[in-house]
Amino acid sequence: MAQAKSGRVSQAVTLRIVILFLLLKWGTGGVLIQKFSVGPKKRISRLEYVRSVVLKLCLKMTQAITRRVSQAATLGIVILFLLLKWEIVLCNNTYVVGYAKGWGPYPEIFYWTKGKDFKTGDTLVFNYQNPDYRVAVVNADEYTSCIAGPDAKIYNSGHDQIQIGPQNNFYIAAVPQYCNEGAKLQVYGDF
Numbered sequence: 001m002a003q004a005k006s007g008r009v010s011q012a013v014t015l016r017i018v019i020l021f022l023l024l025k026w027g028t029g030g031v032l033i034q035k036f037s038v039g040p041k042k043r044i045s046r047l048e049y050v051r052s053v054v055l056k057l058c059l060k061m062t063q064a065i066t067r068r069v070s071q072a073a074t075l076g077i078v079i080l081f082l083l084l085k086w087e088i089v090l091c092n093n094t095y096v097v098g099y100a101k102g103w104g105p106y107p108e109i110f111y112w113t114k115g116k117d118f119k120t121g122d123t124l125v126f127n128y129q130n131p132d133y134r135v136a137v138v139n140a141d142e143y144t145s146c147i148a149g150p151d152a153k154i155y156n157s158g159h160d161q162i163q164i165g166p167q168n169n170f171y172i173a174a175v176p177q178y179c180n181e182g183a184k185l186q187v188y189g190d191f
Contacts, residue, residue: 092121094161097185102127103135105173105181113187118164120189124171126160132175133183135160143170143186146179164189 097103098112103126126135134156136148148154154174155162162171166189173183 092119092123094123094125096125096127098127102129103173103183104128104130104133105178105183107182109182109185113185118187118189120164120166122164122189124162124164124187126155126162126171128158131156131158132173132178134174135162136172136174137162138170138172140168140170143172143184146172146176146184148172148174 095116095118098106098109101108103109128134134154136142137153137155138148142149142152152174156174164187169187169189171185171187172179
């Protein structure tokens with residue numbers, strides 16, 4: 001009897017350590033979500049909210065260990081945590097650059113980012129027919145000069161899907177002439 005209780009508790013402790021490890025790993029991964037209201041005049045990010053829920057679940061799991069709950073209940077808590085994490089990852093948005101005209105040296109490209117809240121992990125879709133409009137992911141200096149350096153990543157499928165990184169992201173047409181005519185885009189990826 002003592003071995004059965006001991007085995008159940010050690011398995012629950014192991015699951016708790018796994019949950020805390022996943023929480024710490026996830027929390028440092030840079031996946032933050034836009035702020036939302038949780039009451040009058042109080043705004044928190046979704047990640048802060050989910051962290052508080054997960055911490056409450058860990059507390060409940062600790063209480064459950066002391067009451068010697070079944071492995072199924074502990075497994076249910078782990079599954080709930082993983083589902084919450086999966087839901088947040090799926091909240092990323094996809095944006096088609098330039099609306100119906102697509103990517104190219106159009107005046108609308110300059111204003112296209114206005115009013116949009118991009119976050120790290122969102123996807124930008126660059127649609128274009130002219131191969132000279134191929135997209136180069138560049139740094140700030142290359143963005144300013146309209147010249148993609150040797151380390152620039154260049155996409156050329158005509159339907160390029162590029163994930164937004166943290167903070168400033170710079171995109172230009174790989175051919176300097178078209179970049180100078182306006183085929184350049186700066187997007188800030190919020191955490």
